Amino acid sequence: MNKKNTLLALEDDQLVIQTGDKILIKGPMASGKTTLLKKIIAKLPKHQFDILFQTLDDNFVPGTVAENLAFNLENNAVPFREMQTSILASAEAYHLTDDLNTDISELTTYQKKLLALAQLLILPTDILVLDEPLFLPEAFDGTLIVSGDFDPNLFDQVIDLSEEITTRQIAELDLTRQINPDKAILSVTELVDQMSFTIYEGEKVAITAPDEIPVADMLAGFRPTSGEIDFYYEDVTHQSLDKRGRKIGYIMANPDDMIFVERVRDADISNELLTLCQLTAVKDIRLSQLSYRQKRLFTTACILMQATPIVIIDQPEFEGFPEILAYLDRQGVTLILVTDEDKLLPFMDRQEVF
Template identity: 25%
Template structure:
């Protein structure tokens, strides 16, 4: 399969900033993969997302999305291929009702109304919000609002979904709900997912993790590889996942723990087999 996103030597500085927000960032995301982008506040994660769909124009370097190099001519085509779910569910709602909001992106691309009706309905079914089509956004929960935002993107049939800390303002249940939904949609529609996150548990489920520090790519690897540097992660201002924290604390007390990254299940297994002699 082709590459969904190909970024090479990307540099971006905000006006009046003394140092670039992104500096010499290069990476390639193969189509269909799930990537997590992690890094502490101000490391340039959101700036990176905005550079991918041309909301910000790179100072130097190149961005190629779905085979198209990002230029002034292709920017609208690329935005049709890339959907972004933003952090605050309230501030990305344009339509006065759920269905209106899902239709907004289609209206912008002058999709004929008949087709729009089916696509809006299908998208709402895909995120299981079809019963809410005529509701006002203000009456929805945070998780439901993000579902609608995702429906708005699904209706546009993109290749790539970027989650820009899309779950950070939700409660744990809502967070899980959204991640499960994205996983499911990704399977059905073979999407590439780029998830910008503070939630290490979410990153742990990705195919690859990209660690951004101070505008530069610090490391790219599988979650297992990245999370092995427990202490180093903490220094980068990130939260180590809970099972890993527990594992390190136990190891410090002299409990023999297996090497490598453990998720919750893995840790539970390691613990209950700890004194097992069989």
């Protein structure tokens, strides 16, 4: 049995981590998981750990899937033939073989999550810090520090930052929901095999589906579907992004895919939405300097400015969500969440699970 040594201690958080420990930090989005991870990282021995960043694009170098898989191997002077073998094996294990020559900018969010993990696990260090990974690494003997929603029984220590939503919290929201059960605003037939559903005017609906199905991308027109999508009685399945974007506002899971201005003020967001999305104090700051959460609130404000009849949020964060929901209710906007986050469900009218 390997002898364990103290790796680090955080007195304020009453946390001691031994070498080889498996640590889980759990809680809803914006509950402080990433903040605690940063405090832990500051105490880790330099150059002896790898990090999976929550902001997906921070995990990659410009280039193809193969070039990203090769990055750690090249830095560790792995011989060329061994490197090629490792890349092919990793691509096969994580279902990326067909995308080895694909530029990372063309990957779906799900594929980026796969690649971000694959390129760490192809040659892992003794310490891994994973912020909201898609899955846990198998048979990893080193120290593993993870934030996310995983089985607590798999870990030596669990830090739970959750706070229960009370009925009173929901009741205190100014929700003025106006649903028209006789008017379908979005009818989806066979988005993929055996995935059909109808959304009615004013509804707030959560859709839960396997990660590998890009539901939000398909509904918004960024990925093709062999089925049919009707906005009221109009088939919009093959409409251009510009035309469909006037009907369906889409807040992507990765905010960096939506940011094309330098500062918050450049987006001409109304004062009401700047306040709602907690951006007033940072409106003159470069977006590159904002946190991941602030970037998500910025892209949310940009989409709300478009005043579309339907808004889709892919993997929404809880921080600020109740207030944004109340705003959408007042505007009579139909909301679709693509999420498996249980904490959001009490605020929704129903959930569709596939």
